[in-house]
Amino acid sequence: MIELDGLTKHYGEKVAVDHLTCTVRPGIVTGFLGPNGAGKSTTMRMMLDLDNPTEGTVRIDGRHYRQLRDPLTYVGALLDAKATHGGRSAYHHLLCLAQSNGIPRARVAEVLDTVGLTSVARKRTKGFSLGMGQRLGIAAALLGDPQVLLFDEPVNGLDPEGIHWIRHLMKDLASQGRTVFVSSHLMSEMALTADHLIVIGQGRLMADTSMADFIAENSRSYVRLRSPEQERLRDLLGAEGIHAVAVGNGSLEVDGVPAARLGELAARGRLVLHELSPQQASLEEAFMQLTAASVEYHAHADRPAAARPVDGTPVRPEGWGADWRQRRQRKGS
Numbered sequence: 264m265i266e267l268d269g270l271t272k273h274y275g276e277k278v279a280v281d282h283l284t285c286t287v288r289p290g291i292v293t294g295f296l297g298p299n300g301a302g303k304s305t306t307m308r309m310m311l312d313l314d315n316p317t318e319g320t321v322r323i324d325g326r327h328y329r330q331l332r333d334p335l336t337y338v339g340a341l342l343d344a345k346a347t348h349g350g351r352s353a354y355h356h357l358l359c360l361a362q363s364n365g366i367p368r369a370r371v372a373e374v375l376d377t378v379g380l381t382s383v384a385r386k387r388t389k390g391f392s393l394g395m396g397q398r399l400g401i402a403a404a405l406l407g408d409p410q411v412l413l414f415d416e417p418v419n420g421l422d423p424e425g426i427h428w429i430r431h432l433m434k435d436l437a438s439q440g441r442t443v444f445v446s447s448h449l450m451s452e453m454a455l456t457a458d459h460l461i462v463i464g465q466g467r468l469m470a471d472t473s474m475a476d477f478i479a480e481n482s483r484s485y486v487r488l489r490s491p492e493q494e495r496l497r498d499l500l501g502a503e504g505i506h507a508v509a510v511g512n513g514s515l516e517v518d519g520v521p522a523a524r525l526g527e528l529a530a531r532g533r534l535v536l537h538e539l540s541p542q543q544a545s546l547e548e549a550f551m552q553l554t555a556a557s558v559e560y561h562a563h564a565d566r567p568a569a570a571r572p573v574d575g576t577p578v579r580p581e582g583w584g585a586d587w588r589q590r591r592q593r594k595g596s
């Protein structure tokens with residue numbers, strides 16, 4: 264596992280990472296989310312000892328990265344797919360890494376095959392497309408067959424087939440009991456891949472929770488009903504103490520009551536329903552709701568992100584991340 268304890272990084276006046284304490288566990292895919300400039304890459308660099316923390320520590324299986332002998336056999340990482348020597352072939356790039364980490368030569372061909380680059384193994388990497396570069400970076404991460412894998416934006420530049428492939432690769436690696444930590448801005452992809460989420464904003468921890476709980480806690484779920492007899496339906500629900508709100512297009516919305524109960528009540532009242540659909544917000548909506556106050560870079564400078572409505576519900580005030588932590592602590596999780 265990876266343990267962060269009070270991890271902090273200052274660049275001059277800028278606090279890039281601010282007392283981050285959390286644990287990335289094995290056996291699951293953990294997604295790492297945050298708006299642009301939140302400190303994700305800085306955190307990952309400190310995990311790999313590429314940047315020194317100003318304060319705090321990172322431990323991988325109880326040890327600092329620099330204490331690991333042949334570190335690629337413990338931790339594999341894709342941070343920057345372009346970080347290769349353009350004049351070297353894919354094969355020689357991986358061979359150099361293998362030889363400096365005590366990894367057998369035969370492993371190079373294996374990982375090239377795993378990522379689908381065997382046919383271009385002898386080509387210089389400067390001619391590689393973004394997607395080929397990502398695949399080579401993933402091959403390098405897998406080279407030492409490590410138990411811990413870090414991927415910073417691994418699907419960048421990959422085509423749909425490549426995205427599908429990396430999703431299944433990450434799930435497979437986690438199911439083998441490895442620790443898989445992945446950052447991405449593609450929320451739909453993250454929703455399909457990650458089991459657990461760590462969310463940061465302006466360097467601070469905002470959420471450390473399962474995917475399902477994150478969406479449930481940061482978004483509104485409700486049931487939408489449509490009936491040709493909307494008023495009667497509303498009265499019928501009202502008689503049961505259920506508050507139904509009329510919205511445009513002739514629909515009613517009900518919070519906090521399961522769709523099955525609403526359907527049964529309508530049936531008992533002999534009312535026709537044209538729609539009875541539970542509505543759950545997406546990961547993207549939940550993410551925007553939680554991080555609205557910590558977004559540093561806005562497309563509309565005259566309109567603060569915190570005031571931007573998400574799904575019609577009021578946006579939480581600044582500092583909500585701190586409230587979240589207190590609520591989780593009260594719940595004892």
Ligand SMILES: Nc1ncnc2c1ncn2[C@@H]1O[C@H](COP(=O)(O)OP(=O)(O)OP(=O)(O)O)[C@@H](O)[C@H]1O
Nearest residue numbers: 274277278279297298299300301302303304305306
């Ligand atoms: N070497 C550096 N010198 C000065 N400031 C830096 C340096 N590296 C990062 N920063 C600043 O630290 C903050 C966090 O940057 P970081 O790249 O870690 O964010 P990020 O979450 O990875 O962003 P993105 O999603 O845009 O990649 C930013 O404000 C960035 O400008």
